[in-house]
Amino acid sequence: MTVTAIHKDPDNLTMxxxxxxxxxxxxxxxxxxxxxxxxxxxxxxxxxxxxxDHDFTPGGRVSYxxxxxxxxxxxxxxxxxxxxxxxxxxxxxxxxxxxxxxxxGMPSMTSRVEIADIGKGTRMVITTxxxxxxxxxxxxxxxxxxxxxxxxxxVDALLAETAG
Amino acid sequence: xVVHTISDEQVDLLFHALADATRRDIVRRAIDGEHSVxxxxxxxxxxxxxxxxxxxxLERAGLVTKTRRGRERLVRTDIATINHASxxxxxxxxxxRVRANTMSEILAQDxxxxx
Numbered sequence: 001m002t003v004t005a006i007h008k009d010p011d012n013l014t015m016x017x018x019x020x021x022x023x024x025x026x027x028x029x030x031x032x033x034x035x036x037x038x039x040x041x042x043x044x045x046x047x048x049x050x051x052x053d054h055d056f057t058p059g060g061r062v063s064y065x066x067x068x069x070x071x072x073x074x075x076x077x078x079x080x081x082x083x084x085x086x087x088x089x090x091x092x093x094x095x096x097x098x099x100x101x102x103x104x105g106m107p108s109m110t111s112r113v114e115i116a117d118i119g120k121g122t123r124m125v126i127t128t129x130x131x132x133x134x135x136x137x138x139x140x141x142x143x144x145x146x147x148x149x150x151x152x153x154x155v156d157a158l159l160a161e162t163a164g
Numbered sequence: 165x166v167v168h169t170i171s172d173e174q175v176d177l178l179f180h181a182l183a184d185a186t187r188r189d190i191v192r193r194a195i196d197g198e199h200s201v202x203x204x205x206x207x208x209x210x211x212x213x214x215x216x217x218x219x220x221x222l223e224r225a226g227l228v229t230k231t232r233r234g235r236e237r238l239v240r241t242d243i244a245t246i247n248h249a250s251x252x253x254x255x256x257x258x259x260x261r262v263r264a265n266t267m268s269e270i271l272a273q274d275x276x277x278x279x
Contacts, residue, residue, distance in 0.1 A: 003261060008253040015253050019264040023271040031267050041266040044259070072185060126260065138195055140252045 004123070013130040018123065025115045025122045029086030032113065039064070047074070058082055063096070075099075081110070089113040094139065107135030181225035186210075187218050190239070194228050197240030201230075204239060 005018040021028055031037045035051035043049040043066040053063045058080055065075040075096040082090045094108035111128040130136035181187055190204055205215035219239055222228040230237045 003264060006257055008257065010253060015256055015260075017257065017260045017264070019267075021268055021271055027271055028267070031270060037270060040270055041263050044262060045266070124264075128256070134195070136252050138192070140255050 013133060013136055014127065016125060016127045018125045020118065020121050020123050022121045025086045025117050028115050028122045028124055032089055033085065035062070038062075042066075049076075056080060056083070079108075086115055088115065107131055107138055109135070109139055177221075177225040178227070181221050181227055184218070184221075186215075187222055190215075190218055190222060191227055191241050194239045194241040197231070197238055200236040200238055 003019045007016040035054045039049045046069050047066040049064045049066045051064045060080045062078045065073045078091045078093040080091050090112045092108045092110045109130050114125045116123045205212045
């Protein structure tokens with residue numbers, strides 16, 4: 001796997017992430033479509049996801065929770081906007097409260113995934129757009145809570161800045 | 165771009181402050197800056213004093229600030245400390261790097277499952 005391009009646009013609250021895999025588009029698609037495979041990569045390493053509902057159709061919803069090292073659960077959801085197997089997928093996703101209910105005012109982010117055969121492998125481009133800076137703060141803070149990962153990489157970033 | 169310069173001691177405070185689930189939850193709930201400590205306290209099965217202590221830990225780490233509005237003291241997550249659009253995107257990038265790496269490992273594990 002090679003991450004070939006990353007475009008971050010803070011003004012438009014968008015990130016485009018491109019990676020290439022040594023596998024067919026069908027197999028990369030399966031990582032998104034198959035709930036058992038999705039569970040293996042969606043959550044940060046110490047926070048595996050467990051899919052609860054799985055309606056992988058346009059307008060359908062996938063709900064899941066991630067389990068932390070101390071057994072704490074972080075429920076989330078994805079709503080499928082559009083899909084065209086094995087080429088493209090568009091979805092919104094966000095977090096739920098501890099009982100799996102919507103949180104009032106909790107924003108969601110929208111991502112588009114494009115999967116293309118590039119001959120000797122597959123290119124996957126993910127473009128995520130956040131609705132507002134505040135939404136981005138909330139969503140990424142939640143993401144950080146899931147794995148402490150964001151918080152830790154933030155501390156790493158602070159350390160890197162102070163090191164010089 | 166704001167460059168933060170922080171000491172080892174502050175890093176310890178930050179790690180310590182974020183190492184607790186209740187405190188991380190407070191940081192999340194205080195993003196809009198509209199809640200007093202007593203309002204925040206209603207969300208947890210612990211005493212007001214215990215929540216107040218958590219807020220104090222976050223305050224020392226620079227993760228939240230308190231501002232006065234009338235009689236209330238509102239808790240607000242310190243945006244300058246924990247965000248900045250570009251830094252948030254850096255975190256998001258890191259999340260996707262980890263995910264893409266895991267995807268690659270899965271693809272390597274059972275090759276040819278799909279034709």
